[in-house]
Amino acid sequence: MQPDETVTILDLTFTPLFSEQKVQARVRELGTALTDRFAGQKPLFISILSGAFVFASDLIRSFKGDCEVGFVKLSSYKGTQSTGSIQTVMGLEKEIAGRHLIVVEDIVDTGRTLHYFLNLLEQQRPASICAVTFLRKPEAAAFPVQVDFVGFDIEDKFVVGYGLDYEGWGRNLPGVYQLSAG
Ligand code: IMP
Ligand code: MG
Numbered sequence: 001m002q003p004d005e006t007v008t009i010l011d012l013t014f015t016p017l018f019s020e021q022k023v024q025a026r027v028r029e030l031g032t033a034l035t036d037r038f039a040g041q042k043p044l045f046i047s048i049l050s051g052a053f054v055f056a057s058d059l060i061r062s063f064k065g066d067c068e069v070g071f072v073k074l075s076s077y078k079g080t081q082s083t084g085s086i087q088t089v090m091g092l093e094k095e096i097a098g099r100h101l102i103v104v105e106d107i108v109d110t111g112r113t114l115h116y117f118l119n120l121l122e123q124q125r126p127a128s129i130c131a132v133t134f135l136r137k138p139e140a141a142a143f144p145v146q147v148d149f150v151g152f153d154i155e156d157k158f159v160v161g162y163g164l165d166y167e168g169w170g171r172n173l174p175g176v177y178q179l180s181a182g
Contacts, residue, residue: 006177006180007160007173007177009166009167010166010169012179012180013179013180014161014170014179015178016175016176016177017154017175017176018152018175018176023151023162023174024058026151026152027055027134028062030062030132030149031060031061031063031064032062033149034059034102034132034149035063038063038067038102038130041065041100042065042067043068043100043101043102043130044067044070044094044096044099044101044102045059045060045063045069045102046070046071046072046103047069047071047072048071048103048104048113049071049072049074050073050163051105051106051164051165051171052105052106054106054162054171055106055151055162056104059104059132067102068094070092070094071092072088072092072117073088074086074116086112086113096124096125096126097124097126098125100126100127100128100130101121101126101129101130102130103118103129103130103131103132104132105131105133106133106135106162106164107134107135107136107137108133108136108137108145108147108150109137109140110140110141110143111142111143111144111145112143114133114143115143115145118131118145130149131145131146131147131148132147132148132150134152134162134163135151135153135154135159135164136150136152136153137155139156152176157178158179159176159177159179160173160176160177161173161174161175161177162175164176
């Protein structure tokens with residue numbers, strides 16, 4: 001079922017893009033694909049906070065196998081615009097060397113965040129790195145990033161829901177909503 005209600009957050013109006021059911025079905029598919037790909041490898045999921053926490057929590061529960069989960073907090077966004085610089089607000093406490101890493105991101109927009117973070121991880125000699133993003137905006141790509149699994153490719157419009165926020169609001173929406181034109 002497609003949600004038909006628009007959502008207002010602060011000064012902006014958003015219209016439904018993906019229903020909760022559609023999101024859940026896709027995340028289960030990604031979990032199954034990761035289960036196959038990492039069978040017996042005991043991967044370490046690294047969730048990029050804050051936006052990816054909802055996606056990561058569903059994704060790890062659809063991963064059937066032993067795994068660990070860690071978190072980093074990176075921040076580059078203010079309002080609906082990227083600020084152009086990335087801050088590490090909280091670092092990873094797990095040992096990375098020799099591990100199979102699955103990096104979990106909410107959305108790849110310009111690619112700056114993931115480009116920066118994957119390079120950082122690379123320097124710590126993991127066994128492998130796999131990048132998974134819930135959403136990707138191909139038209140906004142400005143940095144080279146190899147993303148192995150993508151939930152949905154979307155238009156270059158600001159979205160909220162399923163962990164993604166506008167000024168801190170909207171993360172708890174179970175579906176995804178897109179900024180209305182005008
Ligand atoms: P990038 O570094 O330009 O790829 O931007 C990635 C980060 O910006 C994501 O992890 C999000 O936190 C944030 N972001 C990018 N696009 C959106 C959006 O449409 N809605 C909410 N947050 C976004
Ligand atoms: Mg984010």
